[in-house]
Amino acid sequence: MFEKSTWIRLPRNVLVGHEVLEKTVDAVEELHLTGRPLIVTGEIPREVAGNAVRKQFEDRGHDPAEVLVEEASFAAVQRVIDAAEAADADYLIGVGGGKPIDITKMAADERGVGFVSVPTAASHDGIVSGRASVPEGTTRHSVAANPPVAVIADTGIIADAPWRLTTAGCADIISNYTAVKDWELARRLQDVTYSEYGGALSRMTAELLVDHAGSIKQGLEESAWIVVKALVSSGVAMSIAGTSRPASGAEHLFSHQLDRLAPDAALHGHQVGVGSIMVEYLHSGEHGEWRDIRDALAAIGAPTTAAELGIDEATVLEALTTAHEIRDRYTILGNGMSEPAAREAAEFTGVI
Numbered sequence: 001m002f003e004k005s006t007w008i009r010l011p012r013n014v015l016v017g018h019e020v021l022e023k024t025v026d027a028v029e030e031l032h033l034t035g036r037p038l039i040v041t042g043e044i045p046r047e048v049a050g051n052a053v054r055k056q057f058e059d060r061g062h063d064p065a066e067v068l069v070e071e072a073s074f075a076a077v078q079r080v081i082d083a084a085e086a087a088d089a090d091y092l093i094g095v096g097g098g099k100p101i102d103i104t105k106m107a108a109d110e111r112g113v114g115f116v117s118v119p120t121a122a123s124h125d126g127i128v129s130g131r132a133s134v135p136e137g138t139t140r141h142s143v144a145a146n147p148p149v150a151v152i153a154d155t156g157i158i159a160d161a162p163w164r165l166t167t168a169g170c171a172d173i174i175s176n177y178t179a180v181k182d183w184e185l186a187r188r189l190q191d192v193t194y195s196e197y198g199g200a201l202s203r204m205t206a207e208l209l210v211d212h213a214g215s216i217k218q219g220l221e222e223s224a225w226i227v228v229k230a231l232v233s234s235g236v237a238m239s240i241a242g243t244s245r246p247a248s249g250a251e252h253l254f255s256h257q258l259d260r261l262a263p264d265a266a267l268h269g270h271q272v273g274v275g276s277i278m279v280e281y282l283h284s285g286e287h288g289e290w291r292d293i294r295d296a297l298a299a300i301g302a303p304t305t306a307a308e309l310g311i312d313e314a315t316v317l318e319a320l321t322t323a324h325e326i327r328d329r330y331t332i333l334g335n336g337m338s339e340p341a342a343r344e345a346a347e348f349t350g351v352i
């Protein structure tokens with residue numbers, strides 16, 4: 001008897017392009033979201049877009065409340081829930097990079113209200129996804145949450161953001177290559193549920209981005225367009241799969257461990273990119289495709305070494321040898337790498 005079922009949650013309105021920020025209220029009204037919004041943002045994103053969003057709602061007779069968050073943590077989620085309760089907010093608007101957007105996503109889910117995603121940087125593929133990534137103690141949760149009901153990605157704002165944020169988003173996409181390999185491996189070895197569509201979409205997104213690498217250039221709004229479209233596509237792959245697996249394998253475990261060992265040393269996307277070089281080496285050996293990953297990262301100007309990340313050799317090795325402990329997710333790391341094996345992989349690939 002056929003007993004499978006799936007529930008794919010996707011955003012309804014996805015606006016990407018020039019000056020779409022001005023259409024935020026239109027996109028919200030079209031969804032019949034009514035009542036009071038709570039804008040969740042950080043210091044910089046507030047300047048870049050939050051204040052403009054706030055004014056737009058005020059001009060249209062809404063009365064937005066606001067709360068600032070800077071870190072991805074369960075305490076920050078609780079602060080946003082408390083702020084939403086105090087303001088009697090009917091829906092939430094996350095404005096910023098990956099952290100405010102993840103926090104907004106979880107707080108909205110907890111309160112059972114809708115949320116709108118307003119990315120101010122193309123730095124991560126959580127813009128559209130129904131997942132949030134939050135550290136807690138020695139572990140890192142990939143939390144299921146409802147995806148945004150609307151996404152407003154203004155390519156003018158995103159093109160003006162520091163270039164390193166865009167290269168981080170590209171690297172987050174390039175890491176899909178190894179994430180999908182880990183997922184396939186987990187299917188073969190552990191009978192983990194695999195989605196052909198989620199895997200194929202994720203891999204195709206990385207391939208398209210690499211094919212367009214030559215047109216991804218600093219200051220060009222068209223580059224922001226290419227990268228945001230890829231981030232949307234990668235987020236949809238996660239939603240189709242119902243897990244972050246299509247976009248998060250051993251290279252993400254490595255990055256999550258770096259976040260613990262060297263907090264705020266480097267951007268999420270840059271860390272997963274460097275992780276991806278080594279993880280590809282572990283998958284396919286010295287003659288494998290790790291050089292292609294390294295060269296694709298270098299072509300868009302993302303870091304390919306520990307030194308470029310600003311992280312020392314010992315920390316890289318500790319992150320590699322302990323990454324498998326971060327969560328119960330089977331990857332090429334298996335039950336863990338020995339220190340000599342980690343050193344060999346990091347040295348052979350030129351990461352250290």
Ligand SMILES: NC(=O)C1=CN([C@@H]2O[C@H](COP(=O)(O)OP(=O)(O)OC[C@H]3O[C@@H](n4cnc5c(N)ncnc54)[C@H](O)[C@@H]3O)[C@@H](O)[C@H]2O)C=CC1
Binds near residue numbers: 044124162
């Ligand atoms: N939910 C999901 O599926 C995913 C979640 N993530 C999570 O997202 C986070 C990483 O995202 P990031 O954006 O790197 O972190 P972030 O939100 O900390 O942003 C990085 C920095 O860029 C600044 N910034 C943002 N927009 C700017 C602009 N227009 N101009 C100048 N500065 C600007 C922020 O203030 C911050 O200092 C991590 O917590 C990661 O785990 C990453 C990928 C997928």
Ligand SMILES: O=C(CO)COP(=O)(O)O
Binds near residue numbers: 134
């Ligand atoms: O960063 C991610 C995809 O790019 C997802 O991270 P998690 O697996 O921690 O949810």
Ligand SMILES: [Zn+2]
Binds near residue numbers: 248268272
């Ligand atoms: Zn990521």
